[in-house]
Amino acid sequence: MTALGAEEIRTRVESDFNRIVDVLNQKIALQSISAKGITADHMKRSAQFVADLLREVGVDTKVVQSHNPDGTPGAWEVIGSKNVSEDAPTVLLYAHHDVQPVPDPNVWNTDPFVGTEIDTRLYGRGAADDGGGIAIHSGALKALGDDLKVNIKVFIEGEEEMGSPSFIPFIEEHRDEFASDVIIVADSGNWSAEIPSLTTSLRGNTDIDVHIKALEHPVHSGQYGGPILDANTLAAMLISSMYDANGDLAVPGVASEEPVGGLQRDMDEATVRADAGIVESYRLAGTGSLAARLWTKPSVTVIGFDAHPVEESFNVISPETTFRLSLRTAPNQRPEEAQEALAKFMVEHAPFGAEV
Ligand SMILES: [Zn+2]
Structure with a gap:
C-alpha cells in the first residue's frame, strides 16, 4: 500500500477538471433557492442531482425529507456513505445544495443562473456557496478513487441558507448516518483566490x-x-x-x-x-x-x-x-x-x- 503522491493527485484532478466545472454549471442552472420553498419540487430536484453526482464517485446516497420540530415536512437532504474498511476512521463530508435568492438580477454583471467563466473564475449563484463545496467533495472522491483510505459519510443540506430549521430533529433521527470521527465542512472561504485554506475554528x-x-x-x-x-x-x-x-x-x-x-x-x-x-x-x-x-x-x-x-x-x-x-x-x-x-x-x- 503506497501513499498517493502529490504529483499523481494533481494529474488526476487536472484530468477531472472539466467535469467539475460542468458540475458547477449544472448546479447553478438548477436555481436551488430554498427561500422559494424548502419543501418544493425544485429543491427535491436539486437534492436528487447531488445524490446522483455523489453516487457516480462511489457514495451510496439517498434523498430524504427532514421534519421540522413541529412535525411538518422539512428540507430535501442528501445522506450517504462509502465504506472501505471497518478499521478505518470515518469522515463526514458536509456541504449544502440550497442557494441564496437573487433579489435583483440587474445588479449582476452576468446571468445569475448561467455559469459564466471570466478570467479563470466561474460566476453564477451558488458557484462558490455552496456548489463549490459539493464540487470539492465530488472532485476529491473522484481523485482518490480506490486509493481512499477512510470511510465516508455525506450530508448535503437543503436549507442552510434558511437557518437550518429542521437540522436538530434530522440529526437525532439519523444518528448512525452522522456518526463519524471527523467532519469536513466545505462551506467557508479561502485565504485568497491563490491560497487554499483549512478553517479549523470560527467565531x-x-x-x-x-x-x-x-x-x-x-x-x-x-x-x-x-x-x-x-x-x-x-x-x-x-x-x-x-x-x-x-x-x-x-x-x-x-x-x-x-x-x-x-x-x-x-x-x-x-x-x-x-x-x-x-x-x-x-x-x-x-x-x-x-x-x-x-x-x-x-x-x-x-x-x-x-x-x-x-x-x-x-x-x-x-x-x-x-x-x-x-x-x-x-x-x-x-x-x-x-x-x-x-x-x-x-x-x-x-x-x-x-x-x-
Ligand atoms: Zn454556505
Whole structure:
C-alpha cells in the first residue's frame, strides 16, 4: 500500500477538471433557492442531482425529507456513505445544495443562473456557496478513487441558507448516518483566490437586546433639552463605551484570542478593503493583525435600533429606546459567557444613570 503522491493527485484532478466545472454549471442552472420553498419540487430536484453526482464517485446516497420540530415536512437532504474498511476512521463530508435568492438580477454583471467563466473564475449563484463545496467533495472522491483510505459519510443540506430549521430533529433521527470521527465542512472561504485554506475554528455568535430609558414620557426638546439627553444619544454613548481609543472592543469578560500557532502572514488589507467595499477615507478599527481582528477577536455589531425615522421627526426628547447587539465571540469562549459579560457591561455603564 503506497501513499498517493502529490504529483499523481494533481494529474488526476487536472484530468477531472472539466467535469467539475460542468458540475458547477449544472448546479447553478438548477436555481436551488430554498427561500422559494424548502419543501418544493425544485429543491427535491436539486437534492436528487447531488445524490446522483455523489453516487457516480462511489457514495451510496439517498434523498430524504427532514421534519421540522413541529412535525411538518422539512428540507430535501442528501445522506450517504462509502465504506472501505471497518478499521478505518470515518469522515463526514458536509456541504449544502440550497442557494441564496437573487433579489435583483440587474445588479449582476452576468446571468445569475448561467455559469459564466471570466478570467479563470466561474460566476453564477451558488458557484462558490455552496456548489463549490459539493464540487470539492465530488472532485476529491473522484481523485482518490480506490486509493481512499477512510470511510465516508455525506450530508448535503437543503436549507442552510434558511437557518437550518429542521437540522436538530434530522440529526437525532439519523444518528448512525452522522456518526463519524471527523467532519469536513466545505462551506467557508479561502485565504485568497491563490491560497487554499483549512478553517479549523470560527467565531461564535450571540446577541442581546438592550433597553435604555431616561424619561417616563416624551418631552419637548425646547423646554427640557440640555440636562436631559435623549435615549438615542444615551444609547450611542453606551455603545461607544465598549471601545477604547483605538477602536478595540474593551469589555471585561468578553475574551479575545490570537490565531493558534501564530501567523505566517497577515491578510492583505487592500483585498479586504476591496472585497468589503470600504470607502477610501475609512481607517480600519482595532489593533493587531487583520486576521485576528476578523477571526479570533470578538466584535460587536448594532444590528437593530429603534429610533424615530428622519422623515416626520419632530422636536421631542425620546424617552427610551431598544437596540440589538450581535456579538461575534472568540473561538474558544462559550457564547453564553460572553453574552453575560456584555449584558453586565451594558448595565454597569449606563450613561448618567439611565435605566438599562
Ligand atoms: Zn454556505
